Amino acid sequence: MRRFKKVVGIDVAKETVVASIYDGKEHKLMDLRNDPKSIEEELIRKKGLAKGETLIVMENTGTYHLRIACHLSEQLGYPVSIINPFVIKKFAERKLKRVKTDQVDAKLIAEYGMMEQEEIRIFRPKARACYEIDSIIKTIDGFQGQVNGLLSRIENMNNLPYKDKEAERSLKRAIGALNREIKKLEKRLEDIIDQNFKTEKEVLKKIPRVGSKLTAVVLGIFGRFENFERAKEVTSYIGICPSPYISGKSVRGSGRISKRGNAFIRKTLYVCALSASRYNKGCKELYERMIENGKRKRVALIAVANKLIRQIFGVLKNMREYDPDYHAKVVTFS
Incomplete structure (x- = not known):
């Protein structure tokens, strides 16, 4: 009907x-x-x-x-x-x-x-603070990219047989100005998160290797996951869900992540996965198990990124404190 x-x-x-x-x-x-x-x-x-x-x-x-x-x-x-x-x-x-x-x-x-109106999902706008956070973190990311570009230019200049001192000073002034703007925006970002998501920030801090940048990115893009019901929907949105390539008995293509999603948070998650694979208990166990089974390091790290966002989704959606042994307790109880 x-x-x-x-x-x-x-x-x-x-x-x-x-x-x-x-x-x-x-x-x-x-x-x-x-x-x-x-x-x-x-x-x-x-x-x-x-x-x-x-x-x-x-x-x-x-x-x-x-x-x-x-x-x-x-x-x-x-x-x-x-x-x-x-x-x-x-x-x-x-x-x-x-x-x-x-x-x-x-x-x-x-x-x-x-x-598809019976199945279609109704859009729920994020809080204003989420859009503000999103715009700040992307501005900071853009400024940081410019700083890195200018530093590379100085390095290239230093390899020349002769260089203009004023050009080098000008580049350094530009880097200083950008770094000052980055610090202002970082302070503004911290204030907005403390004013609007203080509890969520404290919950996320309990997850090992979820730092201030990933916290800001998650809150800016997802808020409290109001528009998502399952973790699988989140991994699909980011583009880190597996896409098998299999047909019949003869076609066995190598599976890969879809990448049909938000590249910005995918990049941020991947960087955090490098650290989580060493210091986050659940992520470390997954990474070591995949490496032992012959998986490539990059594949294992993508799996870690997937697990990390699922941990984030679990604690933020349910506002429950992170428990590294949660799944083991559930299995034991059942």
Whole structure:
């Protein structure tokens, strides 16, 4: 039984959006500006879309969809769903669509939403602090990349037979300025986390090798995991879940991680896995067991990253203190 009478599929670009209002029989297309207020007035108000009867569906575009999704969900109270673009691509292939335009994509998104509305997950915006944390850690990461680039330039300059002293001083001043900005942002980051996630921060600190950076990244991207029910969904979102390549008896391709996910947190997790494989009891046991079984170190470290985010998910989702022997106790009890 259909829950919604209409589904609005929105194809989002940087400056414009195309909306398709679909009632299960026909589409009504609209070209709009990528502006929450414009969409509220032109699409929601003028078209008289009822809250309890309308589902709004859009693709995950990274950032371009977020202001619209949050405004429609938080300010106006409409049910909104954010769909992985890969899902829409496969849906188009199923329908044998060969043409790709913004209008076609908006129709596909609306049709997918109408067909899957009973299973589709409703978007819940993260807290404002999460978006602030996310923007700060990515700015710090960008600044650190610039610092590393400038240090490399100084090193290259030192290998020249002659160098300009003023150029070297200029590079050092730029590095100093960036480092000062990084320290300001780190202080701002710490303040926001203490004001909004003090309890969560203390819970995460108990997990060995989960430091301040990983804590900030997790809270900024996932919050309290409100939009995730299972750890498997989190590993899939990050792109560290295994993707076996097997067909029949003859095809046995080497499995690998999907990498269809958030590259920023995947990189951060991998770096933390290097340390967790030595000092986190559960991660260390997993790493050593995989190495003994002949797995390559990189494969074992990815498995450690997977386990580490599962530990984080377990304690943060349930707000339970980390227990390194939790699984052993569960097995013994059962």
